[in-house]
Amino acid sequence: MPGVTLPPFPDNVPTHPLLVIDYELIKKNDTEEISRLWKAATQLGFWYLKNHGADEEVNGMFDMGAETMALPLSEKMKFEQGDDGRSFGYKAAGANATDETGRPDTVEFINVSKDDILSFPTVTHRTYPSTVVDRMESTIKPFATKSLEVTNTMLGVFERQLGLPEGALAERHNLLEKSGSETRCIKNPPKQRPSDGDASNKSTVEEEEKAALGAHTDFGSISFLHNRLGGLQVLPPGYDSWHYIRPLPGHAVCNIGDALTLFSGGILRSNLHRVVLPPGEQAYFERWSLVFFLRPGADILLRPLTEESSIIAEAVNNVSEDERKRFYPGCTAIEWFTRRIKMQRMKNRMGPESWQASRGMEHNPKAY
Numbered sequence: 113m114p115g116v117t118l119p120p121f122p123d124n125v126p127t128h129p130l131l132v133i134d135y136e137l138i139k140k141n142d143t144e145e146i147s148r149l150w151k152a153a154t155q156l157g158f159w160y161l162k163n164h165g166a167d168e169e170v171n172g173m174f175d176m177g178a179e180t181m182a183l184p185l186s187e188k189m190k191f192e193q194g195d196d197g198r199s200f201g202y203k204a205a206g207a208n209a210t211d212e213t214g215r216p217d218t219v220e221f222i223n224v225s226k227d228d229i230l231s232f233p234t235v236t237h238r239t240y241p242s243t244v245v246d247r248m249e250s251t252i253k254p255f256a257t258k259s260l261e262v263t264n265t266m267l268g269v270f271e272r273q274l275g276l277p278e279g280a281l282a283e284r285h286n287l288l289e290k291s292g293s294e295t296r297c298i299k300n301p302p303k304q305r306p307s308d309g310d311a312s313n314k315s316t317v318e319e320e321e322k323a324a325l326g327a328h329t330d331f332g333s334i335s336f337l338h339n340r341l342g343g344l345q346v347l348p349p350g351y352d353s354w355h356y357i358r359p360l361p362g363h364a365v366c367n368i369g370d371a372l373t374l375f376s377g378g379i380l381r382s383n384l385h386r387v388v389l390p391p392g393e394q395a396y397f398e399r400w401s402l403v404f405f406l407r408p409g410a411d412i413l414l415r416p417l418t419e420e421s422s423i424i425a426e427a428v429n430n431v432s433e434d435e436r437k438r439f440y441p442g443c444t445a446i447e448w449f450t451r452r453i454k455m456q457r458m459k460n461r462m463g464p465e466s467w468q469a470s471r472g473m474e475h476n477p478k479a480y
């Protein structure tokens with residue numbers, strides 16, 4: 113946050129390196145950069161993006177987030193998302209489970225729908241707190257516009273690399289169609305410093321490892337994420353332990369979501385990730401993050417685009433029968449999305465089966 117000097121990310125924690133992709137080169141269709149982006153999107157499903165040109169808009173969004181979270185809880189709760197699986201609006205800390213046992217999350221966030229941003233002042237889905245309305249034109253729309261440009265450019269790269277006809281992915285992300293695309297600003301409270309001599313205040317290892325936001329794969333197509341402090345972790349393929357992603361100044365973190373995994377028959381990878389307290393001294397600071405989620409049109413059927421690409425058809429042919437079944441959930445983007453959100457709400461929790469019912473394309477559904 114402005115005016116706060118943050119401690120550096122420590123050197124003694126396990127981190128996972130990500131490829132750094134230069135957005136300027138991607139825009140220029142640089143062959144080498146495109147093959148690096150392809151490698152990142154298919155192997156880990158996460159990469160850093162530099163030269164994305166959204167820094168100013170990102171800073172404005174963090175200010176909007178701070179203004180919103182500073183509102184009284186009673187005011188924020190007027191705009192809560194509810195328990196029906198809708199994502200737009202405010203989510204209070206503790207409203208979602210982070211694991212099978214129903215441990216509550218600690219993050220609060222404000223989500224603003226792409227459709228409400230583009231139709232403003234006309235309401236498409238819902239209304240928002242005054243702090244959102246006041247910055248809709250000046251801050252939120254410019255951020256969403258920039259994010260749509262960046263994510264759709266990368267979507268175009270994936271469309272070509274997958275051997276799909278021109279527009280096959282683009283038309284499934286038509287700007288004018290209603291979708292789950294949204295901006296999200298997240299706040300996680302800092303760890304409390306133990307007061308001297310107060311043994312009860314000493315945090316346990318268990319507490320340290322508690323997820324602020326539970327292990328998940330993203331629901332949509334491409335996520336464009338900005339954070340300042342550590343805390344984001346990935347479970348890389350072939351590992352059974354979590355690795356931090358080190359925040360790099362000026363670099364966004366991008367990742368693939370379930371919808372692209374489904375459209376591509378598993379070629380594009382939506383990888384498990386979660387958020388925990390930032391490591392070391394950073395834990396004592398509020399953690400803020402910001403995401404733009406590009407998601408398919410609400411009514412788009414989620415399934416591999418085998419008729420449109422021999423590359424995808426071959427990928428689907430090469431997996432086991434059981435694995436293939438996972439690629440045909442038989443639902444639309446909005447149904448996928450609604451189920452996942454609804455089943456992680458604490459209010460809808462019946463038992464461990466609710467957590468299982470909230471899962472998507474997680475490669476290790478047992479990982480917390």
Ligand SMILES: O=C(O)CCC(=O)C(=O)O
Binds near residue numbers: 325
């Ligand atoms: O806060 C972060 O760094 C990641 C947030 C995230 O994974 C999400 O909101 O889906």
Ligand SMILES: [Fe+2]
Binds near residue numbers: 328329330385
């Ligand atoms: Fe995520």
